[in-house]
Amino acid sequence: MTKKEIERAFIKYVKEYQDLNGVIPHVFDQPPTALEFLQKCVHPNRPALIKGAFDHWPANELWTDEYLRMKMKDQKITVAVTPNGQADAVTYDPKTDQEYFVMPHEEQMTFDSFLTHLGSSSQQQKEQGTPSSSSSPAYYISLQNGSLPLEYSDLEDDIDPDIAWCSEALGCQPDAVNFWFGDARSVTSLHKDPYENCYAVLRGEKTFILFPPSEYMCLHESTYPSAIYTPSKAGFDLTPSPGIQVPWIPVDPLRPDFARYPRFKYAKPMVITVRQGEMLYLPSLWFHHVSQAGENGVIAVNYWYDMNYQHAMFPSMGLTRRLVSEIIDGQPTLDMASDDDDDQ
Amino acid sequence: MTKKEIERAFIKYVKEYQDLNGVIPHVFDQPPTALEFLQKCVHPNRPALIKGAFDHWPANELWTDEYLRMKMKDQKITVAVTPNGQADAVTYDPKTDQEYFVMPHEEQMTFDSFLTHLGSSSQQQKEQGTPSSSSSPAYYISLQNGSLPLEYSDLEDDIDPDIAWCSEALGCQPDAVNFWFGDARSVTSLHKDPYENCYAVLRGEKTFILFPPSEYMCLHESTYPSAIYTPSKAGFDLTPSPGIQVPWIPVDPLRPDFARYPRFKYAKPMVITVRQGEMLYLPSLWFHHVSQAGENGVIAVNYWYDMNYQHAMFPSMGLTRRLVSEIIDGQPTLDMASDDDDDQ
Numbered sequence: 182m183t184k185k186e187i188e189r190a191f192i193k194y195v196k197e198y199q200d201l202n203g204v205i206p207h208v209f210d211q212p213p214t215a216l217e218f219l220q221k222c223v224h225p226n227r228p229a230l231i232k233g234a235f236d237h238w239p240a241n242e243l244w245t246d247e248y249l250r251m252k253m254k255d256q257k258i259t260v261a262v263t264p265n266g267q268a269d270a271v272t273y274d275p276k277t278d279q280e281y282f283v284m285p286h287e288e289q290m291t292f293d294s295f296l297t298h299l300g301s302s303s304q305q306q307k308e309q310g311t312p313s314s315s316s317s318p319a320y321y322i323s324l325q326n327g328s329l330p331l332e333y334s335d336l337e338d339d340i341d342p343d344i345a346w347c348s349e350a351l352g353c354q355p356d357a358v359n360f361w362f363g364d365a366r367s368v369t370s371l372h373k374d375p376y377e378n379c380y381a382v383l384r385g386e387k388t389f390i391l392f393p394p395s396e397y398m399c400l401h402e403s404t405y406p407s408a409i410y411t412p413s414k415a416g417f418d419l420t421p422s423p424g425i426q427v428p429w430i431p432v433d434p435l436r437p438d439f440a441r442y443p444r445f446k447y448a449k450p451m452v453i454t455v456r457q458g459e460m461l462y463l464p465s466l467w468f469h470h471v472s473q474a475g476e477n478g479v480i481a482v483n484y485w486y487d488m489n490y491q492h493a494m495f496p497s498m499g500l501t502r503r504l505v506s507e508i509i510d511g512q513p514t515l516d517m518a519s520d521d522d523d524d525q
Numbered sequence: 526m527t528k529k530e531i532e533r534a535f536i537k538y539v540k541e542y543q544d545l546n547g548v549i550p551h552v553f554d555q556p557p558t559a560l561e562f563l564q565k566c567v568h569p570n571r572p573a574l575i576k577g578a579f580d581h582w583p584a585n586e587l588w589t590d591e592y593l594r595m596k597m598k599d600q601k602i603t604v605a606v607t608p609n610g611q612a613d614a615v616t617y618d619p620k621t622d623q624e625y626f627v628m629p630h631e632e633q634m635t636f637d638s639f640l641t642h643l644g645s646s647s648q649q650q651k652e653q654g655t656p657s658s659s660s661s662p663a664y665y666i667s668l669q670n671g672s673l674p675l676e677y678s679d680l681e682d683d684i685d686p687d688i689a690w691c692s693e694a695l696g697c698q699p700d701a702v703n704f705w706f707g708d709a710r711s712v713t714s715l716h717k718d719p720y721e722n723c724y725a726v727l728r729g730e731k732t733f734i735l736f737p738p739s740e741y742m743c744l745h746e747s748t749y750p751s752a753i754y755t756p757s758k759a760g761f762d763l764t765p766s767p768g769i770q771v772p773w774i775p776v777d778p779l780r781p782d783f784a785r786y787p788r789f790k791y792a793k794p795m796v797i798t799v800r801q802g803e804m805l806y807l808p809s810l811w812f813h814h815v816s817q818a819g820e821n822g823v824i825a826v827n828y829w830y831d832m833n834y835q836h837a838m839f840p841s842m843g844l845t846r847r848l849v850s851e852i853i854d855g856q857p858t859l860d861m862a863s864d865d866d867d868d869q
Contacts, residue, residue, distance in 0.1 A: 183527040194844035201834050216560050220696050223569045225835035352564050376694050395837045490545050491569035493739050497841060500538035504848070508530050 184509050188444075191398040191505065195447050202502055204451040206230050215349035218462070222378060223350060225492065226464045228391055230453055234460040235381050240339035241458070244383060244480060246296055252335045253292035258322065260295050261285035263410055264417040266319035266366035268329040271405055271431040274419045281408035282417060282427040285321070295320055299478050318417070321363035336360070344379045344484050346459075351377060355484040364478045369471040371400060371430040376485040376494065378463035382455045383482065385475020389461060390434045391451040394498055398505045399448035400430045400468060401441075403512055428515045430508075434470050466498055479505040528853050529822055532788075535742040535849065539791050542739040548573050548795040559693035562806070567694060567721060570808045570838065572735055574797055578804040579725050584683035585802070588727060588824060590640055596679045597636035602666065604639050605629035607754055608761040610663035610710035615775040618763045624751035625728060625763060626771040629665070639664055643708055643822050662761070665707035680704070688723045688804075688828050695721060699828040708822045713815040715744060715774040719839065720829040722807035726799045727826065729819020734778045735795040737810040738842055742849045743792035744774045744812060745785075747856055771852075772859045778814050810842055 200285055207229040222229045235241070240263045268285035290298075292400050300319040373394070380387075392400065407425035409458065410417045432442045438444055455461045463469060473479040474491035488495065506512040551565055563712070566573045579585070605612045612629035634642075642664045687699050700720065724731075736744065751769035754761045755772040776786045783790055799805045807813060809832035817823040832839065850856040 183531075183852060187848065189526075190844055190847040190852065193847065194840050197840035197843060198837055201840065216563065216693070219560065219563050219568060219693065223562060225833050226837065227835055289842040350564065391835065395840065413772070489569050491571055493542055493570065493737065493838065493841075495542035496538050496545065496739065496851070497837075501542060502536055503537065504531065508527060508534065 187213060188398070191501075191509075192444075192447055193517060195396055198393060199449050204228070204449050206453050208232070212346055215346045218346050219350040223463065226295055226394070226466070228451060228453065228464055228467065229461060229462040230455065232458070234344065234379075235341065235383075236458070237385075238340050240336070240383055240482075243339050244336075246477065250293055250296060250338075255291040255293060255357070256335075257289045257326075257505075258292055258295065260288050260290055260298075261321045261323055261365075262288050262318050262412075263321075264318055266321070266363075267370065268321065268323070268367070268368035269372070269429075270368075271421070271429050272408075274408070277421075278420070280405055280431070281421065282405040282429045284407065284409045286410040286417065288413060295322065295362075319363070319366035320324060321361075321367040323359075323361050323363065323367075325353070340381075340482055347377070347379050347484065347486060349457040351486050351489075355486050357485040359483050359485065360470065361481040361483070362478060363473065365472070365474045367473065368380050369469070371434065371468050371470045373466050373468045375465055375487055375488050377465050377487055378461075378483055380455065380461040380463055380483040381481060382457055382459055382461075383480045384457055384458045384477065385473055385479030386454055386456045387451065387461075387471055387479060387481060388454045388475045389463065390470040391453065391463070392434075392448055393451075393465040394468075394494065394501075396448045396468070397498065397501050399446075399508075400432050401444060401510070402428055402430050402502065402506055402515070403510070404428045404515065405431075426513075433474075447449060452506060464496050466494060501509060531848060532742070533763075535845075535853075536788075536791055539740055540742060542737060545795050546571070546737070548793050550797050552576070556690055559690045562690050563694040566806050566808065570738070570810070570826065572733075572797065572808055573806040573863040574799065574812065575804040575806060576802070578688065578723075579685065580802070581729075582684050584680070584727055584826075587683050588680075590821065593680075594637055594640060595653065599635040601633045601680075602636055602639065604632050604634055604642075605665045605667050606632050606662050606756075607665075607711075608662055610665070610707075610712050611714065612665065612667070612711070613716070613773075614712075614714035615773050616763070618752070620763070622763075624749055624775070625765065626749040626764060626773045627751045630754040630756060630761065639666065639706075639817060643706075663707070663710035665705075666842040667703075667705050667707065667711075683848060684826055687839060688837055691721070691723050691806075691828065691830060695830050695833075697830060700831050701829045703827050705825040705827070705830065706822060707720075707817060709816070709818045711817065713813075715776060715778060715812050715814045717810050717812045718829070719809055719832050721809050721832055722805075722827055722829055723800065724807055724827040725825060726801055726803055726805075727824045728801055728821065729817060729823030730798055730800045731805075731815055731817045731825060732796065732798045733807065735807070736778075736792055737795075738810040738812075738838065738845075740792045740812070740844050741842065742853075743788045743790075745788060745854070746772055746774050746775050746846065746859070747854070748772045748859065749775075770857075774812065779816075798850060799815040810838060834863055 209231045263285045271280055272283040273280050307456050317507045348354055404426045407422040407427045408419045411420045437445050502515050506515050553575045555577045607629045614626055616627040617624050692698055748770045751766040751771045752763045773802045776789050781789050846859050850859050
């Protein structure tokens, strides 16, 4: 009874937020000032599409396959490899008839062979139609935590070390700058990050399906045993990681299962396609699902800035998780949840 | 059982916020820039004490009793009159053995006679000691909603029409500028407002006892029948306003009754005394209790700026009220609660 009351209170909250905000992002035809950005985006915690934010980067011209291949030479890099392009996602394993939070297989290879893999896979796509129908694995460079300075130092000079108006608005430098290179086969499942995120697309386009923190209750977060893809003769096996439970969101906004996840019907997605040359401001704690498309793969660079932990928004998310997942859904405690899960 | 779980979840939330923030306000030794103000105060929703914010106002020199008397001539003004200095507060009525939300008696008088009343009452205080022991009524000019332009147009030129760096930070002009004149007998009970509040003290000092929005659950908000003070031979009677119920906070942070309001023990007040020449930034939705002291009364001017309703903070407060007051405490719905209650 009381659980139903709690659910009703949250539904009312979700709708109130939706009524006050709608689902249209703010669009800047030119980069905002630090004050505008803080006032219109960061403070209200609202997404924005920003044009002309990095027109001056040499990377716009330089980052051809040839240039990248030349720059990276035969330096070994870490690549996420999956049978289906779904790294860090809740996945059903027919063998054990169980759902796992599955992490990708990480493979060391030269940039050269990464490009070859990407090329052949997109070749297959052209022949076989939809990305998912491809039989070869999906390869994705998606390293976080300052991977750019660490592994991509040769490319650093081609972009800015930070987003000037964002650093000024937040009064700090980015925690991490991340480099992303993949193709249409790679999709990122719904999750959130405790970062203010400036996301620049340099090749191809990315489509973000966004849900505000207020819609947490619509997303049915739950904990799943962790597993990892391991290559096998057949292709890939799922190898469980004993004892590790990961809280994650099971809803796929592209094919929502309303029978299993009924509260998802209250969610109202904001859908933003970020094209080459455009930047997305993805506010902290917003849930995001990301897919991508591009003839020759998709390249992006994003800047993670620490969110403001003074704000009640952060502890509020903890409260909401306890009320929704623990009390309404009777889940075990989610406090082990790392809030700095991988991002895309 | 579930109610206890909800309460435990909120207690954890209250403590998490306290651990992340503490109870020391930010102090600016000179006015902040719009960007600093937005970044350090408005965005994190944290109070600040600001020095030198209105050193340039003519009012600092001009506003003597003589000047005010001269300026206001015998123009009639509205004055809040109460037997005890408690306007807009939950008050026990021995006659009916019931608690009411009591509003002040409003009296029209000349500024001259207001000053005379104030003088005699503070005279009594000197003779009789504590303010509360005074037997004569308390008089307080506390008009909101742009009362300054309306009733105090003669004084408008002595102050700024807005707080420049605040208007720039929020991208709007103040909704209202309010003038306050009272003495130590007048106290404002705990409440919140949906405004970003810049509060300037021009004579005497005001002490604010503040609680963040996250501590709503500690304050035991409840609904009370409304009543109003009406003068009588004996002094004042409480005249109920039939059918009107007002949600208000009963806890008096100066004399907390922990037996009746046990959750108040989890609250951690931020106490700020704002002296002549200083300004308080009181963030939207912060609960505040205000007392004042000054030989010749206390004069203040405050600027109300609309809060940002895009932010989840506003609907969150509605959610919290439903969960705490309606579900935990089993109160009737508080949705009739006007969030733009009078402010001090």
